[in-house]
Amino acid sequence: MMRVFVPKDAVALAFGADRVAKKIAEAAAAGGNAITIVRNGSRGMFFLEPMIEVETPAGRIAYGPVSSSDVASLFAADFLNGGAHPLRIGKPEEHPFLAKQTRLTFARCGITDPVSVEDYETHGGWRGLKRAIEIGSAAIIDQVTKSGLRGRGGAGFPTGIKWKTVADTASDRKYVVCNADEGDSGTFADRMVLEGDPLMLIEGMTICAVAVGATKGYVYCRSEYPHGARTFNEALNNARSAGWLGNNIKGSGYSFDIELRMGAGAYVCGEETSLLDSLEGKRGVVRAKPPLPAHKGLFQQPTAMNNVLSFAATPYILSEGAAAYADYGMGRSRGTMPLQIAGNVRYGGLYETAFGLTLGEIVEDLGGGTESGRPVRAVQCGGPLGAYFPPSLFDTPFDYEAFTARDGLIGHGGIVVFDDTVDMAEMARFAMEFCEVESCGKCTPCRVGSVRGKELMQHIIAGHNVEANIVVLEDLCQTMKFGSLCALGGFVPYPVLSALRHFPEDFRPRAAAAAAE
Amino acid sequence: MPETTVFNEGRARQIIAEHLSLEGPLLPIFHAFNEEFGFVSDAAVPIIADVLNLTRAEVYGVLTFYHDFRRAPAGRHTLKICRAEACQSRGSEAAARGVLAQLGVSWHETTKDGEISVEPVYCLGLCASGPSALLDDQPIGRFDKTKLAEAIEEVCAS
Numbered sequence: 001m002m003r004v005f006v007p008k009d010a011v012a013l014a015f016g017a018d019r020v021a022k023k024i025a026e027a028a029a030a031g032g033n034a035i036t037i038v039r040n041g042s043r044g045m046f047f048l049e050p051m052i053e054v055e056t057p058a059g060r061i062a063y064g065p066v067s068s069s070d071v072a073s074l075f076a077a078d079f080l081n082g083g084a085h086p087l088r089i090g091k092p093e094e095h096p097f098l099a100k101q102t103r104l105t106f107a108r109c110g111i112t113d114p115v116s117v118e119d120y121e122t123h124g125g126w127r128g129l130k131r132a133i134e135i136g137s138a139a140i141i142d143q144v145t146k147s148g149l150r151g152r153g154g155a156g157f158p159t160g161i162k163w164k165t166v167a168d169t170a171s172d173r174k175y176v177v178c179n180a181d182e183g184d185s186g187t188f189a190d191r192m193v194l195e196g197d198p199l200m201l202i203e204g205m206t207i208c209a210v211a212v213g214a215t216k217g218y219v220y221c222r223s224e225y226p227h228g229a230r231t232f233n234e235a236l237n238n239a240r241s242a243g244w245l246g247n248n249i250k251g252s253g254y255s256f257d258i259e260l261r262m263g264a265g266a267y268v269c270g271e272e273t274s275l276l277d278s279l280e281g282k283r284g285v286v287r288a289k290p291p292l293p294a295h296k297g298l299f300q301q302p303t304a305m306n307n308v309l310s311f312a313a314t315p316y317i318l319s320e321g322a323a324a325y326a327d328y329g330m331g332r333s334r335g336t337m338p339l340q341i342a343g344n345v346r347y348g349g350l351y352e353t354a355f356g357l358t359l360g361e362i363v364e365d366l367g368g369g370t371e372s373g374r375p376v377r378a379v380q381c382g383g384p385l386g387a388y389f390p391p392s393l394f395d396t397p398f399d400y401e402a403f404t405a406r407d408g409l410i411g412h413g414g415i416v417v418f419d420d421t422v423d424m425a426e427m428a429r430f431a432m433e434f435c436e437v438e439s440c441g442k443c444t445p446c447r448v449g450s451v452r453g454k455e456l457m458q459h460i461i462a463g464h465n466v467e468a469n470i471v472v473l474e475d476l477c478q479t480m481k482f483g484s485l486c487a488l489g490g491f492v493p494y495p496v497l498s499a500l501r502h503f504p505e506d507f508r509p510r511a512a513a514a515a516a517e
Numbered sequence: 518m519p520e521t522t523v524f525n526e527g528r529a530r531q532i533i534a535e536h537l538s539l540e541g542p543l544l545p546i547f548h549a550f551n552e553e554f555g556f557v558s559d560a561a562v563p564i565i566a567d568v569l570n571l572t573r574a575e576v577y578g579v580l581t582f583y584h585d586f587r588r589a590p591a592g593r594h595t596l597k598i599c600r601a602e603a604c605q606s607r608g609s610e611a612a613a614r615g616v617l618a619q620l621g622v623s624w625h626e627t628t629k630d631g632e633i634s635v636e637p638v639y640c641l642g643l644c645a646s647g648p649s650a651l652l653d654d655q656p657i658g659r660f661d662k663t664k665l666a667e668a669i670e671e672v673c674a675s
Binding site: 010011013014015046047049182183184185186187188190191223224225226227259261262263264265266267278279280281282283284285299340341342343344345348349371380384414416417418419422427430434437438440 | 540544545654657
């Protein structure tokens, strides 16, 4: 049976993929073509979605972006056999956007049927877990440590050390918790895993469970991702039926199961301790550390907590070995990072590559500059709490330490491009307002500081007492940075101060700026 | 108003009972109430507190912490419009103003015919295809007034 792939990634759905799939099924039935439609994930080239693919003897051939009105002409062009058509892209893996990527974590995304356990296995799935079961706790942790993997949620903490802490903490009940509360604007890699390769996350969490001795896992997914949640639940059921979750997994003696929980629209629940409180059924309020979640996490039990991408990286590390992963990257940033190129950019999407590309290469060469065609003015890296970089800093390599050295952060790998119409004072005001809306309220620097920060920005934008207010704003940012309990209040100074430092002209009254020229 | 907004204590107790085997069941219970009744009625608070052995203040505190849990009936459909940075870089604020004006509402309000409630959302993960919106469960990329009006017409007719 001929297979046609129509993604069900949320981006493809946002451009009518369901209608395309329906139209293709109808047209195939009418024409007597026997086809199976596979609803795959996205390859990550959002500018081509919905990108459909057909299996031909010469390999898979892609067409995109396809709308339902193109289906008739695709059939007329014999697309089922890879026929010529204006939307024909050719082999997707030869597309320039994909050809130069190093896809370790996203090797299967967009290729397989996301919820098929068999398809997953055919494409290298479960090998990491089988190896993990073979070698046991200490050797798994050794491999993850040697791979150099650092927490992909944003904090960059070494994953192996975290797992070792949980493994070394005695308890009759331990948890594995996956943070899928991907709230940062400009990021979508977690969503793509949930929708495009959820079994990889299940495998990664199970590897962690074997390593730390946990029996129960939770995935905390944000409610803004209804499609990811649905696909992940389907994958959970299929994995359980196939014996990859539950009691005595594949006769290994290890037992582990995973439950999906939905967040409820609170950004701060992406912070690990408030996520734990939220999972427990409480207000998502940040906890003071220590105790670390690794010692006393969910329901006060030792908890191994990582981002989707950290868990997703471990099947590869286990199956191919720590060195294979650590060979990629630069300095202390080892392996690959799924870059998420977003905002006003021509070629937006997911680009997995080794650490070390410069910001300029990412924005200009991979992203192709702005979609509006206007000059790039600013790039925000690392979500709403990340710094704004001007083009003069485009030589910064994508690496944890290099970004820190320039008062920025790579966070979860989101890169949002702005053209020259952006008003950076407005972006600074927005950062404070966002913090005000999303603050959990536990600590004063964040709860009150964000309100005062927004007010200060309103005064500055209105041209009231600008220089004096900027001094107060800078002082307030220092208080928030060093006095806040978590990264929400602690990092909101990054966008504000970077905007102020690199784009001071936007903070001064327009008339004065014009007069000064 | 659709009948799903009528609070029913018997059904409420049934929903709570269905979740009692979960660890930390409060958020799943609120989600289920939102789904069943369209909102979480104040009348549900003492019932939940009683069954879960929590204080009413604790239950109320959780209910009011999260943006998703509604405390009053809303429109038949929910339109979430992204206001985060990646969508802003693609002109979402102007696009949103146009949509709000067309619907005759502000943020967090419901259209007069009770069809559409509009909520801001901070990121839908469609960050290279904005401005983005989510109409019930249907994501919409590169929206403008016309595109959203069509989608709204379709969802109201269904």
